[in-house]
Amino acid sequence: MSELYANEPMMDMYIFETTQNIEQLETCILDTEKAGYYSQNVVNEIFRIMHTIKGSSAMMLFNNISMLAHTVEDLFYFLREHKPEQIDYSTLSDLVLEVVDFIKGELDKITQGDKVNRDSTILSSKIKDYLEELKQQNAITELIEKPVIEKQSHYYIAQDKTENKINLHMYKAIIFFDDGCEMENIRAYTITHHLRDMADEIYYLPQDIIENDESIHLIREEGFQLYVKINKTYNEMFEFLKQTIFLKDLELIELDNDEEFKQFYKPIKKIILDTPPVMIPKINNQNYQEGKEQTITSSNQSIISVNVAKLDKLMDLVGEMVIAEAMVTQNPDLKGLTIVNFHKAARQLHKITTELQDMVMAIRMVPLSTTFHKMHRIVRDMSKKLGKEVKLELIGEETEVDKNIIEHISDPLMHLVRNAIDHGLEATKDRVTLEKPKIGKVTLEARNAGSDVLILVKDDGKGLNKQKILDRARENDLLIKTENEMTDKEIYNLILLPGFSTKEAVSEYSGRGVGMDVVTNNIEAVGGSVSIDSEEGIGTTITLKIPLTLAIIDGMNISVGKSRYTIPTTTIKESFRPKENDLIKDPDGNEMIMVRGQCFPILRLHELYKVKTEVTDFTQGILIMVEQDEKTLCIFADMLLGQQQVVVKTLPSYIKSTRKIQGLAGCTLLGDGNISLILDIGGLVNLNG
């Protein structure tokens, strides 16, 4: 349907629904696999999902997906109708999962706006072969589809009307359908069915429209011939047939005698037909209740799907509105005016913008459950491949994170789970020797911690070997401290460095030439951090700390000369004006400050960023103590400007591509229209060693 093809809501809906269906299908398979067999419900469900995907994909002209879905539909149709007993469920699951992966891959391309063109014929024929095998093993030859209606239905003689032959007219009609309307035989059947209530006798050619789908060709070439005895005038009859849908050509002749009817009379056998009893399904209460629970979808639809790009745009707009509000309410022109009503209205405006902002944020928050559930598949594939028995435990999957962040953590999590199974867990037989539970356990846990979310990937495997890590680090020249100066945690964190990989052989799953440093990069890209804890023989825990949202942060604005900077409030421990005698300078010229008996390094922002300022004496300015990654630093600035929520914007791409600026996370617009640069505290504390 090309006119729909370009239609954006249709495309969005297609992607949304197909993705949902595919995920449901995957869950279905994974759950079923645990049970070891496919229940009738599951078979029905998979059939239905595939049927839906087939239909939607065909509408969107994604024929490779549609064809593949059709093959699977056929397979599950067979399973549903014939309930074969000998099924190799493991192969079946593999095949369906392969289909899941194929469609996922194509969906990704569609989402990216790429061409969908991967050939699905090989996979399709694999499934067809499997179906053939199933048929042979279960000794079922393909049944010709049983006509659902009575077999001899090519003529009707209505019982009660036979008496009243006086007013009967006899007609011959030849009907042609529009080209390309398809299923002409059933369309012909529809006509005869609707005539049944009125006509006395009906005969037609071809006779086997119901039983034989080949009759389609005959109807296309020669038309559908209808002989009717009926108590209707020519005009009435003509009007009736005119109603036929996709009618291309109609020829209606009133016959004087029933000569032409005789060809149908041969076996004079009056079949008295009752209209087949219309089965009214008993709708049991349960069904009704289910129906009730599903709120009526018409005009009062309770859930809609929205394109993320629109949400991003909305977020931007709200951000701009927050700025615009500040520009109005803090406008310099208002200075010195007594405008009570203005301030009242401004407060109301402020209240509404804040609520609006919170609501937009809330809309963007999605639970981690989808991401977490994806791991079931990884665990399944890995444990099958490696022959390790693994149990995956999910805790706190309802924890919510900003949509944009979720996209960034899915891959790292996958990598970590793979790592845990491949390198973390011992082989099953080793676990038995070690008297550990035979089934290895991987736990994925999420929980809120202030403005961050913690995600833990835990395994009960062999733990990290400190000595091996140190050896490896030494080989690669990654050690910056001497070995005995390092804490356990510092040693473990070595594996996060680029170019570090504890496994010599690259395995199909975890290796892939990428190490933990990729995980770190991904997490840091969203302003998060990674840390590792481990105990030999007991297991390893990797903790990802991720901000709830990237879009809006609470910030403290500071000034240095003419420049403005914003520090995320969450990193600020305190700010103070230092006393002369608390300041220390070491022989290398590093400046430090003593606070409550502890010494902290000082960073002069004006020096780091070469900003001209009058304030270069510590006692004239202010120190802001910040902490991240368990490192503390005092930032020296001219003065504090105040705290506010700021909308994080990235620096223009031209600037980012020209140079990666250390210690800058982005920029934001202040109420007065000025731009402030947002400091990346994690980058600054590490800059200082």
Next chain:
Amino acid sequence: MAESVMQELYEQEEDTQKGRFLTFALGSESYGIEIKHVTEIIGIQPITEVPELPEYIKGIINLRGKIIPVMDVRLRFKKPFREYNDRTCVIVIDIKEVSIGLIIDSVSEVLSIPETEIVVPPEVGKGNNKYIKGIGKTGNDVKLLLDCEKLLTEDEVDSLNNIQ
């Protein structure tokens, strides 16, 4: 001045933009820039400095909520810096979805320069010639026609040297 030139720009239809150039001055030289790249012309704005950038990228400005970088074309061409005044303009151009503001001394006018009047610049080893993709003749004047893409992409090595 800026407004009237902009007015003129808006009146151009897409297809008639071909061969039309916005001309501006840098000192005594006159440059031209293809109109299809130009999105607007604004007066000089407060510029937020961004550390560690080459000297010719002056920083970022707030263009109605959109943050864009600004480049001082004088400095880009290694000409001496000149204080900004009320004739200084920022030409906002859009190239391959990158918006950037070009700071120039002053804008002049919109000109049609037929292709026949444009010649390829002579090959002179180094210098600013690499940013010039043609020399257009209009009456007695010549306009140096800028290659905007090169302006943004070329010379990364130099830019690194500049800050050291």
Next chain:
Amino acid sequence: MPKVLVVDDAAFMRLALKTILERNGFQIVGEAENGAVALKMYQEYKPDLVTMDITMPVLDGIQSLKAIRQYDPKAKVIIVSAMGQEGMIKEAIASGAKSFIIKPFKEGHVIETLTKIATA
């Protein structure tokens, strides 16, 4: 303006039909995702036409068609089906469906079918 109730478990198909029908002068009075909801909506909205998918959970298209026809013998139900479902369509016609459309459907086909049924 004929009032239509669209019954399909796939939101995509409902949107496709809605898009086509609305721009051709039909009014969508309801969308149901299964047969049970469809019956309730039929009773509530009394549509002129119903488009009914066959393969649906809870109560499939044929069962739902029968239920609606029992409630209102004059109900005009059009079956939405796919190639390969001929048997089901025949059963649906025998059970009182007025006609059928085949997925992937063409706009012209859908409109011709619904218009004829509506005016019949």
